[in-house]
Amino acid sequence: xxxxxxxxxxxxxxxxxxxxxxxxxxxxxxxxxxxxxxxxxxxxxxxxxxxxxxxxxxxxxxxxxxxxxxxxxxxxxxxxxxxxxxxxxxxxxxxxxxxxxxxxxxxxxxxxxxxxxxxxxxxxxxxxxxxxxxxxxxxxxxxxxxxxxxxxxxxxxxxxxxxxxxxxxxxxxxxxxxxxxxxxxxxxxxxxxxxxxxxxxxxxxxxxxxxxxxxxxxxxxxxxxxxxxxxxxxxxxxxxxxxxxxxxxxxxxxxxxxxxxxxxxxxxxxxxxxxxxxx
Numbered sequence: 001x002x003x004x005x006x007x008x009x010x011x012x013x014x015x016x017x018x019x020x021x022x023x024x025x026x027x028x029x030x031x032x033x034x035x036x037x038x039x040x041x042x043x044x045x046x047x048x049x050x051x052x053x054x055x056x057x058x059x060x061x062x063x064x065x066x067x068x069x070x071x072x073x074x075x076x077x078x079x080x081x082x083x084x085x086x087x088x089x090x091x092x093x094x095x096x097x098x099x100x101x102x103x104x105x106x107x108x109x110x111x112x113x114x115x116x117x118x119x120x121x122x123x124x125x126x127x128x129x130x131x132x133x134x135x136x137x138x139x140x141x142x143x144x145x146x147x148x149x150x151x152x153x154x155x156x157x158x159x160x161x162x163x164x165x166x167x168x169x170x171x172x173x174x175x176x177x178x179x180x181x182x183x184x185x186x187x188x189x190x191x192x193x194x195x196x197x198x199x200x201x202x203x204x205x206x207x208x209x210x211x212x213x214x215x216x217x218x219x220x221x222x223x224x225x226x227x228x229x230x231x232x233x234x235x236x237x238x239x240x241x242x243x244x245x246x247x248x249x250x251x252x253x254x255x256x257x258x259x260x261x262x263x264x265x266x267x268x269x270x271x272x273x274x275x276x277x278x279x
């Protein structure tokens with residue numbers, strides 16, 4: 001983190017400290033807006049090779065993506081994480097195409113070339129459902145981080161069987177942990193603000209933050225799941241995964257790595273081999 005970034009964080013921390021004095025509800029609304037706003041918009045330079053561009057509208061915003069090797073009966077969807085973009089997973093396209101897959105990848109709302117300024121797990125889920133409806137049926141998925149919780153929410157509505165294959169790479173296992181981390185970074189310790197924040201999520205979605213849990217969803221799916229997580233992940237902690245890993249459902253297998261962290265894990269050659277082999 002450079003000096004300018006540190007100054008920005010200090011400014012935001014001070015802002016929420018002041019807001020919390022005057023209005024807990026307003027501070028919570030501002031925190032939620034920040035929680036849903038990517039701080040980076042990474043875009044690919046130039047068009048990917050051998051890809052056809054795709055676009056569709058989701059709730060009034062344009063979703064942009066690409067498709068390779070169309071048409072094929074087997075389809076795989078690549079799903080990126082928060083502050084990322086679809087092009088960062090293009091290393092998986094060629095080996096998937098060699099296995100006979102049609103490959104799809106889209107930038108989530110507020111990411112990459114897609115429109116919008118904010119995103120949350122429900123909006124990302126709805127994007128996946130729209131892709132399934134317009135370009136599916138999709139029977140294989142690779143999802144990283146925030147894309148993992150969105151995919152699991154979508155799979156609660158997408159018919160899936162033992163022939164459906166799901167790869168979760170460092171998924172955002174527990175939304176409560178993500179909120180805890182955000183509040184710690186912002187140095188918001190007021191429980192009234194946290195309660196108001198959680199209530200905003202319930203008002204928008206009809207569910208408490210605890211409901212947005214990969215660990216809650218996975219045991220009820222029929223799909224075959226490969227869950228890859230690193231011991232040194234400082235974004236989506238392995239601690240959230242252990243209760244399920246220590247008593248895994250029959251349709252879930254785990255690959256635990258060491259030293260790759262949260263972002264390098266999907267770049268790792270051995271991880272990529274394991275994923276392609278699984279699919």
